[in-house]
Amino acid sequence: MNSAFNRRGFLKKSSLAALTAALGSNIVFAGKMPKGYIPLLLDEKDALKGKSPEMIVQGDKPWNVETPVHLLDDRITPVEKMFIRNNGLIPEKIDVSNWTLTIDGESIKTKKTYTLEELKKRFKHYTYQLVLECGGNGRSGFQPQTSGNQWGQGAVHCAEWTGVRLKDVLADAGIKDDAVYIGYHGKDIHLSRDPKKESISRGVPMAKALENETLLAFQLNGKDIPEFHGYPLRLVIGGWPASVSGKWISGISVRNKVHDGAKMDGHSYKTPKSPIAPGEDVPQTDEYFRIIESMPVKSLITYPKSGAMIASDIELALRGHAWAGDHAVKKVEVSIDFGTTWKDCKLEAPANRLAWQHWNTKLRFPVKGYYEVWVRATDDKGNAQPMVIPAWNPGGYLNNACERIAVKVS
Ligand SMILES: Nc1nc2c(c(=O)[nH]1)N[C@H]1C(S)=C(S)[C@@H](COP(=O)(O)O)O[C@H]1N2
Numbered sequence: 269m270n271s272a273f274n275r276r277g278f279l280k281k282s283s284l285a286a287l288t289a290a291l292g293s294n295i296v297f298a299g300k301m302p303k304g305y306i307p308l309l310l311d312e313k314d315a316l317k318g319k320s321p322e323m324i325v326q327g328d329k330p331w332n333v334e335t336p337v338h339l340l341d342d343r344i345t346p347v348e349k350m351f352i353r354n355n356g357l358i359p360e361k362i363d364v365s366n367w368t369l370t371i372d373g374e375s376i377k378t379k380k381t382y383t384l385e386e387l388k389k390r391f392k393h394y395t396y397q398l399v400l401e402c403g404g405n406g407r408s409g410f411q412p413q414t415s416g417n418q419w420g421q422g423a424v425h426c427a428e429w430t431g432v433r434l435k436d437v438l439a440d441a442g443i444k445d446d447a448v449y450i451g452y453h454g455k456d457i458h459l460s461r462d463p464k465k466e467s468i469s470r471g472v473p474m475a476k477a478l479e480n481e482t483l484l485a486f487q488l489n490g491k492d493i494p495e496f497h498g499y500p501l502r503l504v505i506g507g508w509p510a511s512v513s514g515k516w517i518s519g520i521s522v523r524n525k526v527h528d529g530a531k532m533d534g535h536s537y538k539t540p541k542s543p544i545a546p547g548e549d550v551p552q553t554d555e556y557f558r559i560i561e562s563m564p565v566k567s568l569i570t571y572p573k574s575g576a577m578i579a580s581d582i583e584l585a586l587r588g589h590a591w592a593g594d595h596a597v598k599k600v601e602v603s604i605d606f607g608t609t610w611k612d613c614k615l616e617a618p619a620n621r622l623a624w625q626h627w628n629t630k631l632r633f634p635v636k637g638y639y640e641v642w643v644r645a646t647d648d649k650g651n652a653q654p655m656v657i658p659a660w661n662p663g664g665y666l667n668n669a670c671e672r673i674a675v676k677v678s
């Protein structure tokens with residue numbers, strides 16, 4: 269008997285009646301179903317429920333769903349337009365009333381467990397708008413192609429998260445002087461369904477963990493976090509690869525060394541220390557690779573949608589967002605002549621540190637015909653986005669090349 273039947277309570281009465289009831293429909297060729305077979309519909313929940321019909325499905329096992337760039341137009345990304353990146357299967361049963369968070373690790377004075385209610389009651393609540401961008405956002409731009417989801421530019425969101433500061437909770441638990449790193453533990457299920465394996469367990473150095481904006485969040489845009497985004501408790505760390513923002517959090521380990529959980533090894537979320545030739549095979553060791561920290565400067569044109577047709581007498585209003593990891597964006601420019609000349613855009617201050625910044629501008633096109641609008645952001649350190657795909661790396665991370673849209677003027 270397949271163990272999945274066990275978990276779903278079908279073991280004793282895995283009768284056709286039970287399956288039919290759970291599916292809410294007759295299984296027409298039930299007699300042909302292999303023994304112990306789990307109907308697909310029961311195997312994973314539907315990530316697309318509540319999402320915009322325009323979302324792009326990269327895969328459904330695990331679920332990976334991308335947002336088309338023009339859908340990212342909102343100042344605060346609504347849930348229906350948030351990309352989903354799962355490494356495993358989402359927890360099957362979420363018992364909120366018994367949900368706990370355990371703080372442990374070599375560098376914690378005494379291991380401590382909090383219920384969700386305790387966390388909410390004992391610590392002050394904060395709300396921040398945070399950019400969470402997948403480290404592999406833009407991966408499809410790399411040649412040769414690297415393995416992993418072939419994201420366009422839509423694996424990013426900037427929603428509003430509410431929770432308690434990780435630093436307040438860690439101070440309550442008591443950190444030792446030798447603390448170096450934190451690592452998270454989530455309750456999602458490894459693709460192999462092996463309960464001893466974690467699908468992902470990443471972390472950040474103490475300095476980032478203790479920033480004001482690093483939250484143990486229980487709300488997203490003012491409501492409970494949706495299931496696929498980490499209900500009921502999520503670590504959120506803005507400006508770094510979103511893989512450090514652990515979903516379905518049940519534990520935080522305070523480590524006396526760099527955290528060594530799942531996806532902290534090999535070249536996962538790492539880039540070469542010195543440039544390597546596209547396609548070159550370099551040993552996956554610390555000698556050659558470094559862990560990605562702050563994400564690079566980037567910008568998007570979220571209005572209009574690429575392919576826009578406009579009348580020649582119209583002044584086109586463009587807008588979008590720009591962000592730069594731990595830094596602020598200082599300048600956003602657009603070009604309609606393939607980067608020969610650039611025009612400065614209006615740039616707003618972020619809602620808070622680590623939130624994206626909105627930009628807008630108006631453009632007139634000299635004659636009828638085909639144009640491309642390119643956008644380029646520069647951060648407060650003077651780093652600008654490259655116009656061509658940046659350094660190839662085997663994980664296909666950090667493609668922050670200038671975004672462009674097509675416009676036809678007639
Ligand atoms: N527990 C857990 N946390 C996780 C993941 C996961 O698979 N399991 N995926 C990570 C990665 S790689 C990304 S990009 C973000 C995606 O967050 P989202 O699905 O809410 O957009 O969650 C991160 N946190």
Ligand SMILES: [Mo]
Pocket residue numbers: 353401402403404509510511
């Ligand atoms: Mo990611």
